[in-house]
Amino acid sequence: MTTRRVVITGMGVVAPGGTGTKEFWEFVTSGRTATRLISSFDASAFRSRVVAEADFDPVSHGFGPQEIRRMDRAALFAVACAREALADSGLDAVEPDRTGVTIGTAVGCTMGLEQEYRVVSDDGRLWQVDHTYAPRHLYGHFTPSSIAAEVARAVGAEGPAAVVSAGCTSGLDSVGHAVDLIREGSADVMIAGATDAPISPITLACFDAIKATTPRNDDPEHASRPFDRTRNGFVLAEGAAVFVLEEAGRARRRGAQVYAEIAGFAARCNAFHMTGLRPDGREMAAAITAALDEARIAPGDVGYVNAHGSGTKQNDRHETAAIKASLGGHAHRTPVSSIKSMIGHSLGAIGSIEIAASALALDRGVLPPTANLREPDPECDLDYIPLTAREKKTDVVVTIGSGFGGFQSAMVLTAPGRRAA
Incomplete structure (x- = not known):
């Protein structure tokens, strides 16, 4: 039996230092760093205050007020990347029932959940929270599958859809799962990738507790030092990347640009x-x-x-x-x-x-x-x-x-x- 082969024909990226694939690539080949002290909230009480934040404005990416209100930051990242990837692929439209979605995430809609908990608990004052202050979309923050649903709706995909959550390998595993779906014939096109927007007090507290993140707050630009003798922990960040994956023969027939084949x-x-x-x-x-x-x-x-x-x-x-x-x-x-x-x-x-x-x-x-x-x-x-x-x-x-x-x-x-x- 001939194995269906899978290629990448489009990509979209939101990352610290570069929003959009072109800007991302220029940044990660420059040798510069996007690691800084956290700016989104007062982190003075935390052991590690170094993060890498994405310069992401949802309005400039075409999101309206209702979408911004409904979607967690991680979902906004994923949809923005999916739109960029689809445009990059040259696909004018997808075949809905032959197109699927897989999105990886480690912590789902952490930011939205934390923000809304502060509201319903009156900033932690109420042990029994007041549900009347909860917005109608709060359930979507509670279920990470909402991210895949938002991406599917954005691109018009009606095939297999799933969220893969395996911690820090989720971004590899979600794409690997998408490759399998194309190889087995369940889909011809997969919108696949991963997203996380974890920079929040609860996440900082979790990693502080196990001392996994770097305490090098006095030199944040040089805090992330893989393989260096002086390294002392990782730098928490946020971002997303989403790809258009296609069966290779299909991509070849339509004359698509191919970045790479996912061979194994x-x-x-x-x-x-x-x-x-x-x-x-x-x-x-x-x-x-x-x-x-x-x-x-x-x-x-x-x-x-x-x-x-x-x-x-x-x-x-x-x-x-x-x-x-x-x-x-x-x-x-x-x-x-x-x-x-x-x-x-x-x-x-x-x-x-x-x-x-x-x-x-x-x-x-x-x-x-x-x-x-x-x-x-x-x-x-x-x-x-x-x-x-x-x-x-x-x-x-x-x-x-x-x-x-x-x-x-x-x-x-x-x-x-x-x-x-």
């Missing part, structure tokens, strides 16, 4: 610890190996690894070990970088944003740098592309993600035409 995907769980990682990285290595096997690509053909690179000591060492285990001797010859050094960690959204960076690296022949990498950790001894982007044409990219709960995911993207049709 795999996910594993370490079943080990809620936040801890085994130092040997064997589950991530297993995911990378399985994704390469599905793509029928040898480890020695990988030209770039877009790392999870969160900037926590255990993740960076775990990931380094996983790359060595899966790529063998080729690992030391393979460029690696983390865009979280520039745009922070947007939880469930970041996996899709990193897919966008990976596809653009294939398309443009430029590999993003790892900002702030000035004092390499001796235990992280791969080629992490420090400080400055590198011009390098490659036709195989691996992008990987790791999440609390032990989730490990890997995706292989290849340049258009690398594999015979």
